[in-house]
Amino acid sequence: MISFKKFLKDIGISGVAHISNTGKNIILLPVLTKTLGAEPYGIWAQMLVTVTILMPLALLQLEYSMTRFLSAEKNQKKLRKGVYSIIIAMMISAVAFSLFIFIFANPIASSLFGGIKNTIFVQITALILFLTTLDQIIFRYFISFDQIKKYSMLLLSQNIFEIIIVSFTVLNGYGLLGAFLSLVLIRLGIFLIGVPIIKSQVSITTPSFSLLKHYIKFSLPLIPFNLSMMIMSSGDRYIIGYYLDPSAVGIYSASYILGSVLSFLYAPISTVFFPTITRLFENKDDAMQKYLTFTFKLFLMIGLPALFGIAVLSKQLLSILTTSIFVGSFIIVSIIAIGDLFFNLSNMFSNILMLFKKNNLIAFSYIISAIINITLNIYLVSLIGIIGAALSSVITYIILFSIISFFSFREIKFEWDPLFIVKCIISSSIMALVIYYLGLSGLMGILFSILLGIGIYFGFLILLKGISKNEYYLIKNIVSKKR
Template sequence: MPEYRKFTKDTVMVGITSILLRIKSIIFIALIAKTLGASIYGIYVTLMVTVNLLAPLSALGLTSAIIRFLAGEKDRKRIQEGYSTCLFTVFICSSFLSILVFASAPHLASTIFGNQEAVPIIQAGAFLILVQTIDKISFSFFRAFRKMFHFSILQIMVNIGEIMVCAILVLNGFDLSAIVLSFLGIKFIIFLIAFSMIFKEVGISRPKISLIKPYLKFSLPLIPHSISGKMIDTFDRYLIGYFLSSFYVGVYSVAYGIAMITNLFMGILSVVLFPTVSKLWEEKKIHELKNHFKFTLKYFLMLGIPSIFGLTVLSKEILTIMTGQESVSQSSFIVPVIATSGVFFYSIFPIFGLIFLLVKKTHYNAIILGSGVILNILLNLILIPFFQSHYNYGIMGAAIATFLTFLSIGIITVKLTRNYFKFDIDKLFILKSIIASSLMAILVYKIRVNTFPEIFIPVFIGAISYFALLFLLHAFSEKEIKFFKEIIIAIKGKLAGWQKI
């Protein structure tokens, strides 16, 4: 039970951080898309897609290796050597990649971005690859030792800093280049803070060359895994830009960003889940391990399923309010497709895929996602032009391609992982959640909103009615309800302790 409490409290802490991150994304849609226009937002999205695609490559998968090898490690010297070796290695790789992108800015602007005005923006953003990668190495250290308070505070500092600076710059007439440079500065400052905290706690040693081989043996198969995941999630933006224009990249990205709010819930859980299950696996606590998988899946679906229904009935109003453009609101039809894709994919791969990491079969992750990339590209190449020529709605083709890709990956992942490790899936709860979500959606559909603050009215009413229906349907056991009460009491006690400090 103490392990469950620790897991749940960490999840709540990370949840607060992840909610702020999602709020940041929504605010950026309003600030950049609404103030600077959909085309500029399209350039911004393409830049961030590029950075997020290349950062895992420069990290060499070592962010996961730190968690896998250092979680539970007691030897101070080994911890020093592990962190220092990983940091040094990714610093060299990410510096090289950042310089390469900087030098290639004119070519990237004329091809991928389709706009020569993007050159200074690309050059400013090139070194985001470096700072983002070294940030993640340090954040992985805190995750490995389950110091989620430190991890969350640093993430909150990044998010609040970027929101404030972006708002100030946009409202004072600065361009996208200045905004990107400000992000670079904020991330570097956060790295210095994280580095100083780690130095104070365990110290720093010289990189140990002999550690690189075992670390890379584990992490290198995760590079195509990480890149493939990013490509599936983002490569359709490139193809939309190629077949259509940067305006439609912006339109699609706004709808995609709203729809993928479902990813927020698994993002919260997965940050805490990996170090927790790694520790339980090493300690051979199989029963606890199965329960962690079972309840993580259950509670993700508890939040993910109603999100699909809620986004479906509110998508048009949300998009119109966030962008102020009726043309962008027409993309509301793709939101349910993408939201369903997200819930299905993120309820399966981040959970079931961890089994491959535990049994050290990481090549399966790479093969499955690599195949998914090929399928996704082929589907986009076929469906975007098809829907554009027949229905003048090419972005719907991209949405359907995403759905079919995620569906295929999910089915294959579940089938393969069940050969190595099995845990129970609460099918009855899923049915009850769908019933409660359907009734909630009928209620929320009748509520109309016209301003940003009003969005929270149907969200609040929907959440209250949904959970009330779950309790009426007896979706939770008495043991679960008692456990939740204990967690709430523990969190209140923790918060009271922080206030005294």
């Protein structure tokens, strides 16, 4: 039986690492935009989007097979064979994808990176893709085998060093090239640290092609699933770049970072969620439905106030973190945040469907949604610009959530309380109104508004009895005691 206390503590530990990830994006945003400008930042954003889209393909989605089939495996020989079969397959795939980007750097730069003059950045992107994929293999190993502390320490270290070294190179005149090479150095370092740790736990052995065939059969439908997911979350940058210019990509990307705050909040939950429910499912533990109910409630409890909060603070945040050219896009932040809520809920329900090996159904749902997203983006971006991309996202994610949640509840039902959601919305609305009418600006004003908002939200949620006594004491116990 996996305890709720450990489940929440693991979420908290990984949450610290993911806070650093969001902190990195927020800190580097003004460093890059104010020092380099909108067009270079647009190239930086295209690099990140390219890596984000292609990395899941390079992994062959075998990280899901590692979690689904090996996280509860007791046979050590099969475990060793399985781990190294997956790792070697993913490494070979990463080499192939990176070489493709490097070889076709000129046409990619011409169509997506602002011209052939930026070919060097595409070539470095190929190297960043390769190293990022290797790092992700290491991260997924630690996540699959319940080593959240090691995962969190590596991710935290990566983010801290990226903040320091990228900021140093840019602020000292090394420009965008210095920022790109900084990522290469840091991600190589993470790989060199992670490999010896894995070798000390699972001795190297030859891969098993029969096991790999079984794992690929499971993961293959997840390739179009994850590609579709990346297209929906990142593909709009390419369409903006095609119809508009790199500056528009940079402006939209800055707003997207702030609007994706809910993904940041869901990331530590998702890190722990799928491995946990997999072990419960494999062990036929009756507590699984309670974990599903608790996780759904936990995400909405923190996601809804974040949505309202980012809506009222978006303009002030953009004015602090960027230049005046970015501030006019503040409305996009709110639209993106709404879509992000449904996007992350869709991913949660997709994990549930994976337990029942409904990967073809997941892939079909995401492919249909990606087609809708691309169609809407092409039409709306060409018609009304970057706000059209934001509207395309929110419409698509609502459709996707409707499909995925419907099929998920057909496989397994768990309790969800509509009244609790209403209480969260009421508490969030009161919080947002107070922050709005206070109208505080500046860094300290925003920090005070956030802290005040947290107090108001949870105060009203407790008054409305949105949190039970058992949940209150569980959280209090976790915060006040060490593991």
